[in-house]
Amino acid sequence: xxxxxxxxxxxxxxxxxxxxxxxxxxxxxxxxxxxxxxxxxxxxxxxxxxxxxxxxxxxxxxxxxxxxxxxxxxxxxxxxxxxxxxxxxxxxxxxxxxxxxxxxxxxxxxxxxxxxxxxxxxxxxxxxxxxxxxxxxxxxxxxxxxxxxxxxxxxxxxxxxxxxxxxxxxxxxxxxxxxxxxxxxxxxxxxxxxxxxxxxxxxxxxxxxxxxxxxxxxxxxxxxxxxxxxxxxxxxxxxxxxxxxxxxxxxxxxxxxxxxxxxxxxxxxxxxxxxxxxxxxxxxxxxxxxxxxxxxxxxxxxxxxxxxxxxxxxxxxxxxxxxxxxxxxxxxxxxxxxxxxxxxxxxxxxxxxxxxxxxxxxxxxxxxxxxxxxxxxxxxxxxxxxxxxxxxx
Amino acid sequence: xxxxxxxxxxxxxxxxxxxxxxxxxxxxxxxxxxxxxxxxxxxxxxxxxxxxxxxxxxxxxxxxxxxxxxxxxxxxxxxxxxxxxxxxxxxxxxx
Numbered sequence: 001x002x003x004x005x006x007x008x009x010x011x012x013x014x015x016x017x018x019x020x021x022x023x024x025x026x027x028x029x030x031x032x033x034x035x036x037x038x039x040x041x042x043x044x045x046x047x048x049x050x051x052x053x054x055x056x057x058x059x060x061x062x063x064x065x066x067x068x069x070x071x072x073x074x075x076x077x078x079x080x081x082x083x084x085x086x087x088x089x090x091x092x093x094x095x096x097x098x099x100x101x102x103x104x105x106x107x108x109x110x111x112x113x114x115x116x117x118x119x120x121x122x123x124x125x126x127x128x129x130x131x132x133x134x135x136x137x138x139x140x141x142x143x144x145x146x147x148x149x150x151x152x153x154x155x156x157x158x159x160x161x162x163x164x165x166x167x168x169x170x171x172x173x174x175x176x177x178x179x180x181x182x183x184x185x186x187x188x189x190x191x192x193x194x195x196x197x198x199x200x201x202x203x204x205x206x207x208x209x210x211x212x213x214x215x216x217x218x219x220x221x222x223x224x225x226x227x228x229x230x231x232x233x234x235x236x237x238x239x240x241x242x243x244x245x246x247x248x249x250x251x252x253x254x255x256x257x258x259x260x261x262x263x264x265x266x267x268x269x270x271x272x273x274x275x276x277x278x279x280x281x282x283x284x285x286x287x288x289x290x291x292x293x294x295x296x297x298x299x300x301x302x303x304x305x306x307x308x309x310x311x312x313x314x315x316x317x318x319x320x321x322x323x324x325x326x327x328x329x330x331x332x333x334x335x336x337x338x339x340x341x342x343x344x345x346x347x348x349x350x351x352x353x354x355x356x357x358x359x360x361x362x363x364x365x366x367x368x369x370x371x372x373x374x375x376x377x378x379x380x381x382x383x384x385x386x387x388x389x390x391x392x393x
Numbered sequence: 394x395x396x397x398x399x400x401x402x403x404x405x406x407x408x409x410x411x412x413x414x415x416x417x418x419x420x421x422x423x424x425x426x427x428x429x430x431x432x433x434x435x436x437x438x439x440x441x442x443x444x445x446x447x448x449x450x451x452x453x454x455x456x457x458x459x460x461x462x463x464x465x466x467x468x469x470x471x472x473x474x475x476x477x478x479x480x481x482x483x484x485x486x487x488x
Contacts, residue, residue: 019436145397
């Protein structure tokens with residue numbers, strides 16, 4: 001259920017606002033667990049028998065659009081998505097000035113942590129960010145009202161708490177914690193000194209790397225200044241030294257061979273294909289020999305059944321994620337090789353959620369071969385597994 | 394009053410609709426707003442009942458403390474909320 005933000009940047013919702021958020025979390029859990037299962041059962045009973053052999057996810061969407069259950073599922077899911085943001089926005093607005101003041105205090109408090117924030121007011125915001133409101137989040141991630149504005153970051157973190165109905169852990173960092181643990185167990189010899197998180201938003205998946213590798217210099221990069229202000233203050237609040245940099249991941253202002261681990265989390269699918277390729281080329285450039293590029297992402301269509309592909313691509317059509325389906329049509333191993341990595345050093349894995357399955361399951365995954373083999377992979381629902389892929393340089 | 398311009402209230406772009414008559418999409422949205430408001434009132438009532446129970450038994454608590462439900466009451470409310478959402482959505486299962 002909703003795990004309300006509890007660190008020093010926590011908002012002060014009224015009891016009614018908390019109740020409204022709890023309702024949305026419960027509604028989303030119902031849609032993504034119960035209704036998703038009912039919809040699949042209806043597909044198998046009523047739609048699958050009349051599908052042509054080899055039908056793909058697009059063909060299934062075309063057929064399902066006429067199904068009354070799909071229509072209700074989708075109408076409820078879109079409204080629930082809108083309610084996520086609507087349920088936290090009033091609190092964010094009311095607390096904006098207090099939040100900005102608290103962030104300034106945290107930034108100045110070097111006894112907690114020694115992180116930095118470097119903004120670039122001249123940075124052009126790419127069209128894939130400036131031209132739409134991804135995830136139907138009003139104002140998107142980059143809406144900046146001026147100095148000290150970190151509302152988009154607050155809206156995102158608090159909204160994500162509602163959105164994920166508890167599946168992303170106490171600090172919304174289950175993805176980062178699960179993957180960092182898996183990497184440490186699978187490659188205990190790998191000790192990165194410099195770690196870069198591309199498209200870090202509020203840094204919630206950046207900080208697990210600092211916990212996993214305390215001696216590393218950890219940097220989060222994003223184009224959205226309000227999210228970075230929030231990420232910096234959030235890291236300070238949590239007592240973790242991390243550095244946040246406003247830049248475009250397709251042209252990172254860091255030297256060649258300056259990083260050991262280049263990571264991203266749910267970032268590539270927000271980009272057009274040419275930008276995905278540019279990001280991977282940047283990863284290749286930035287990595288030292290022996291370094292690792294690692295992406296947490298949605299599983300590609302080639303690895304899924306046609307129905308699971310249809311199910312995941314719902315967001316591309318109805319949740320303002322226009323590049324999502326095109327991303328999932330790509331073959332990760334091909335893209336990694338195109339960027340300069342040796343295809344033989346490509347790998348992927350499905351990593352159990354640490355919060356859901358516990359540490360022993362992550363240990364077992366670290367010993368296993370990189371198969372996907374579950375329709376829980378990449379799907380935000382009870383029992384989620386996180387899909388990662390990457391390559392060594 | 395904040396010095397900052399207000400955050401936008403709505404996402405840009407056309408709102409997706411799914412039914413042949415988009416009025417049904419509108420009604421679904423209205424129904425969910427109403428359900429949310431009903432739950433908010435129900436949660437407020439639970440808190441007031443908790444506070445009132447302390448009042449009548451003489452175990453006076455500051456209102457700000459009593460209005461925060463103890464964990465077992467929050468868990469009960471969460472179960473009630475999940476059951477409410479299941480009932481609300483049950484008619485769709487007949488489709």
